[in-house]
Amino acid sequence: MSLSKEFTEKISAIVGERGVISDAADMAPYLHEERGLATSVADLVVRPANVAEVSAVVQACAENKTPIVPVGGATGLVGGTLATGGVVLATDRLNKIIEVDPLNNTMTVETGCILAELQNAAADQDCLFPLSLGAEGSCRIGGNLSTNAGGVGVLRYGNTRDLVLGLEVVLPSGEIWDGLSALRKDNTGYDLKQLFIGAEGTLGIITKAVLKLFPAPKSSITVMAALPELEATLALFDQTRQLCGDRLTAFEMISRIGMELGAAHVPGVIDPFDAVHPYYALIELTSPRENDNLRGEIEQVLEKALESGVVADAVFAESDAQRQELWKIREEIPAAQTREGASIKHDVSVPVSQSVNFIIEASKRVSQALPGIRPCPFGHIGDGNIHYNLTQPADMAAEEFMARYAEFNRIVHDLVVDMNGSISAEHGIGSFKRDELAHYASPTKISLMKTIKQALDPDNIMNPGKII
Ligand SMILES: Cc1cc2nc3c(=O)[nH]c(=O)nc-3n(C[C@H](O)[C@H](O)[C@H](O)COP(=O)(O)OP(=O)(O)OC[C@H]3O[C@@H](n4cnc5c(N)ncnc54)[C@H](O)[C@@H]3O)c2cc1C
Incomplete structure (x- = not known):
């Protein structure tokens, strides 16, 4: 055009x-x-x-x-x-932080603000804006809102959807909807803001948002536990949650191949253990109280877990630099996979209780389809969100592997749907997953979404070709 x-x-x-x-x-x-x-x-x-x-x-x-x-x-x-x-x-010129209100525990912002800048502005007022993800230095809050981004704090604070009180949106006609409420209670009919969150820009342009803030953490502890088997991840997650309650802020799973690829390809990724272990859990506890004995709490969990064989070893971050080193192992897995060769990625979720079964069964099925394929599952297992990424067999041409993209999507997504899971846990649908959504969503869901789209954007000008 x-x-x-x-x-x-x-x-x-x-x-x-x-x-x-x-x-x-x-x-x-x-x-x-x-x-x-x-x-x-x-x-x-x-x-x-x-x-x-x-x-x-x-x-x-x-x-x-x-x-x-x-x-x-x-x-x-x-x-x-x-x-x-x-x-x-x-949206990059819509970049003003309009107000931080520590008493209301809210922040009103334009949606072109970079996520990390919002985290910093909250911290300057001794508050926390808890949305945190690998791209936080360059993604913008409007993009986070429009994809309902997840990230590493979902376990404690919820998805982006849970962090919003109000929105201002420019509708596909150009009309402005002022829903910029800072209220925690407002039951005046449909919750319209939720329609635009996760809509990936198909229903309008989000221009401002009122975001929820939380007390800034004053104590924190980060631990990596080495696990003897996959099943131990859920057992350790459950034991940690039981004892630590909502001080448990992040619980991420890393598989051996993720650790190996990182150590091989990414400078600064170092396996912190002397022995080889099949799985690892990266655990973070935080508290708004100064000098809270989080170390004592997690040590109590780990001692029991060591005794019962759920945990084989553990390392504590003794400084912020060590904390960053441990997080780097987790955050750099996608980059390490890219350097290893071609990979087929799946951002899926299943009920937390099914996550181990999912990984076992999916790995069986993809290995049957292509012996030598290297499943590299990792991610937010405490939310049931697994990045089930498949690395090509070492001796296969990248193009040959990528030619089977749709086949592996089908294998993995069929299993996810059979387990009442989601084919897109946090990244959205966009254009890449549109056909998959059409394949798996019920006709009623697709029809409802089309009705909403048609009502707001009858000429289909707003981000056409995305989601539906
Ligand atoms: C290294 C890395 C790590 C990541 N980790 C995570 C993670 O842990 N969790 C997670 O959920 N995602 C993750 N992502 C994906 C991505 O960062 C998120 O989806 C993020 O929310 C996108 O923000 P953005 O500003 O880049 O949006 P964009 O990519 O610019 O846009 C995303 C969508 O939102 C629409 N959009 C953007 N702004 C607006 C607006 N103001 N109004 C209406 N529509 C709009 C766009 O049209 C598009 O459909 C990661 C990405 C990378 C590269």
Whole structure:
């Protein structure tokens, strides 16, 4: 699609010269696809600086029936920001923190703010904004809201959806919905904000949000436990939760292959144990009380677990640097996998109690289909969210392996659905998983989603081709 000169001039008049990019090289960062799996093409990148400009741009696009693709930090992993022409609407100039209110425990922000900046602004007021994920230095809160991002704090604080009190949204007509409530109780009909959270930009552009804050942690402890078998992950998770309650903030699982690939390919990833172990759990406890005896608590859990054979060994982070080293092992698994060769990734969830069974059965099925395939499951097992990634056999060509992408998706997703799980636990649907959603979702669910889309965006201009 190419845009008329008249339309382009209209957009430039709304956002000014700084707000429009049409040069291919300058547009490139906004068309970035994180895994290099597809190409995004736009006629214009538009960077409005406030909600009035977003509204006027969207209205102009609606009148012209020009597709709009919203983009935040472009770190999404499901092709949600891919465009095939038209306008890419970047939120990077919507970057003001409007208010931090420690007494209300809220923060009101524009949605182009980078997640790490929000965490820092909360910390400056002795508060915590608990959303935390590997891309936090570059993803933007509008993208987090639109994908209902998860991350490592979900166990204690919930998904992004649970961290929001109010939103301001520009609808596909250009109309502004002011739902910027900072209330913790508001039962005045449908909870409309939840419609836009996780909608991946298909129902409107989220321009502002009121986010929940929590007391800043004053004590924390991070431990990596080495486990003798997969089943021990759930046993240790349960024992830790029983004893530590909601001081348990993160519980991540790492498999031996994840540890080995990291140590082989990523500088600074070091196996902290002398012996080889098949699985590991990365556990973090936090508390808002100074000098809380978290070490005593986790030692109590680990002592019992060592006695009963649930844990084989454990290391404590004795400094922030050591804490970062332990987290690096977990965070760098995807990068290590990429350096090892081709991989087929699945971001799935099953009920927590089924997560071990899922990994065992999925590994059996994929190995039957392709002997030598290397399953590398890791992730937020305390939420039942497993990144079930498959690394190619060592002696197979990458292209040959990737040609079987759909086949392995089917094997893994069939099992997930049989176990009442989800084929997208935290990354969303975007364009990459659209056909999978159509395959597995009930006709009633698809029909309801289409009804909502049609009601809000009858001309299908808002992030077309995503989700449904
Ligand atoms: C290293 C790494 C680690 C990651 N770890 C996690 C993790 O632990 N948990 C997790 O959930 N995800 C994770 N992700 C995925 C990704 O970071 C998240 O999906 C993040 O929330 C996307 O934010 P973004 O600003 O980059 O959004 P983008 O990629 O720019 O956009 C994502 C979607 O939201 C839409 N969108 C963006 N802004 C708006 C807006 N203001 N209004 C309406 N629609 C909008 C886009 O059109 C697109 O559909 C990770 C990614 C990387 C690269």
